[in-house]
Amino acid sequence: MVELVDRLATQHSLSDVELRELLKVALSDSTVLQLLRDNAVRTAREQFGLGIYIRGLIELSSYCRCDCLYCGLRRSNRSAERYRLTHDEVMECCKEGYRLGFRTFVLQGGEDGTHTDKWLTELVSAMRREYPDVAITLSLGERGEDSFQRLYEAGANRYLLRHEAANEALYESLHPAGRGLRHRLDCLESLKRIGYQTGMGMMIGVKGQTIDHIVEDLQLIARMRPEMVGIGPFLPHRATPLGDEPAGDLRMVLATVAIVRLMLPKALIPSTTALASLSPTGRLEGILSGANVVMPNLSPSDIRAKYAIYENKASWGKEAAEGLSALEAELQTIGYHIDYARGDFNL
Ligand code: SAM
Numbered sequence: 625m626v627e628l629v630d631r632l633a634t635q636h637s638l639s640d641v642e643l644r645e646l647l648k649v650a651l652s653d654s655t656v657l658q659l660l661r662d663n664a665v666r667t668a669r670e671q672f673g674l675g676i677y678i679r680g681l682i683e684l685s686s687y688c689r690c691d692c693l694y695c696g697l698r699r700s701n702r703s704a705e706r707y708r709l710t711h712d713e714v715m716e717c718c719k720e721g722y723r724l725g726f727r728t729f730v731l732q733g734g735e736d737g738t739h740t741d742k743w744l745t746e747l748v749s750a751m752r753r754e755y756p757d758v759a760i761t762l763s764l765g766e767r768g769e770d771s772f773q774r775l776y777e778a779g780a781n782r783y784l785l786r787h788e789a790a791n792e793a794l795y796e797s798l799h800p801a802g803r804g805l806r807h808r809l810d811c812l813e814s815l816k817r818i819g820y821q822t823g824m825g826m827m828i829g830v831k832g833q834t835i836d837h838i839v840e841d842l843q844l845i846a847r848m849r850p851e852m853v854g855i856g857p858f859l860p861h862r863a864t865p866l867g868d869e870p871a872g873d874l875r876m877v878l879a880t881v882a883i884v885r886l887m888l889p890k891a892l893i894p895s896t897t898a899l900a901s902l903s904p905t906g907r908l909e910g911i912l913s914g915a916n917v918v919m920p921n922l923s924p925s926d927i928r929a930k931y932a933i934y935e936n937k938a939s940w941g942k943e944a945a946e947g948l949s950a951l952e953a954e955l956q957t958i959g960y961h962i963d964y965a966r967g968d969f970n971l
C-alpha cells in the first residue's frame with residue numbers, strides 16, 4: 625500500500641484494480657487511510673499553503689423540475705417548502721458578502737423553469753457590473769450550450785455540475801426520469817469548451833453505489849480533469865425514496881477526497897457542507913484530507929431552512945457567511961487560515 629500511495633502522489637494515477645484495492649484497505653486500515661490523507665495534505669499545502677479559499681453560497685431557488693431520488697428538493701416532494709430569491713434579494717446577498725470579504729459568489733439552485741436566460745443573464749450582468757473583481761460561479765443544473773454561452777458572456781466564470789455517477793446503470797437508477805448520463809457529460813463538455821472553470825463530483829454512499837462505482841467516478845474525473853471537484857457523503861431526506869437509507873461513510877469520503885487531491889494536485893476541492901453536516905469535525909477532516917475550499921452560506925437567513933436537500937443541513941455558525949470569525953478560529957486550531965483571494969484555478 626505504501627508503494628501505491630507513493631505512486632499516486634508522484635504519478636497522479638493508478639489502475640482500476642489498484643484504486644479499488646487502495647479504497648478497500650483505507651476503509652479498514654486506519655494507518656493506510658492516514659498515509660493517504662497525509663500525502664494529500666502535503667500536496668495541497670505545496671499548491672495553496674495554509675490558506676483556505678471561501679465562496680459565498682447563495683441558494684437561488686428551491687423549485688426544481690427534476691426528480692433525483694436522493695434530493696429533498698425533487699419535484700415529487702410535495703412537503704418541500706418552495707421559495708425563489710428575487711433579483712434584488714440576490715444583489716443584497718452579494719452586497720453583504722462583498723462587505724464580509726467574499727470574492728466568489730456561487731449561485732446554486734434547483735432547475736427552476738422561471739430562471740430563463742434573460743432573467744439569469746440580467747442577474748449575472750448586474751453582479752459583474754457591481755463587482756468587477758469577483759468570480760461568479762453557477763450551479764443551476766443542466767442547460768443548453770447556448771444558455772451556458774450567454775451566461776458566460778454575461779460574466780459567469782465557473783460552473784459546478786456534479787456528474788453524480790459515472791456508471792450508467794447507477795446514474796439511471798438515481799435519475800429514472802432524468803435526461804441520462806450522456807446528457808450530463810455533454811453539458812460538462814460544453815462548459816469546458818466555452819471556457820468555464822468546471823466542477824464535477826459525486827456523493828459517497830448513495831444507494832446502490834459500490835467501491836467499483838467510486839473507482840469509475842475517480843477515473844472519469846482523472847480523464848476529464850475538472851478545475852473543481854465536489855465530494856460529500858449522501859445524507860438522507862425523509863421525504864424522498866432514499867429517506868431510510870444510511871448516510872455515507874466518513875472514512876470513505878475522506879479517502880476519496882485524498883485520492884482526488886493526489887490525482888489532481890491543483891484542483892479546487894471543497895470541504896463540503898454535507899461533510900460538515902455528517903460530523904462536527906467533518907469540515908476540518910476534509911481539509912486534513914486535502915480539501916482547500918469552504919462554501920459558507922450567504923443566503924438570506926429566513927430561507928436557509930427551506931433549501932433542504934437533506935435533513936440537518938449545516939447552514940449556521942461556521943457554515944454561515946456571518947460566522948467567518950468562528951470559521952477562522954476553527955481553521956486556526958489546525959494551523960490554517962482563511963484566504964480572502966478570489967482563488968482561481970491556476971495552471
Ligand atoms: N440542481 C443543481 C444540480 O443538481 O446540479 C444544483 C443544486 S443540487 C442541490 C447540488 C448537489 O447537491 C447535487 O449535485 C447533489 O450531489 C447534492 N445532493 C443532493 N441531494 C443530496 C443528499 N441527499 N445528500 C448529499 N448531497 C446531496
Ligand code: SF4
Pocket residue numbers: 688689690691692695696697698699733734735765933
Ligand atoms: Fe433538483 Fe439538483 Fe436536487 Fe436534482 S439534486 S432534485 S437537480 S436540486
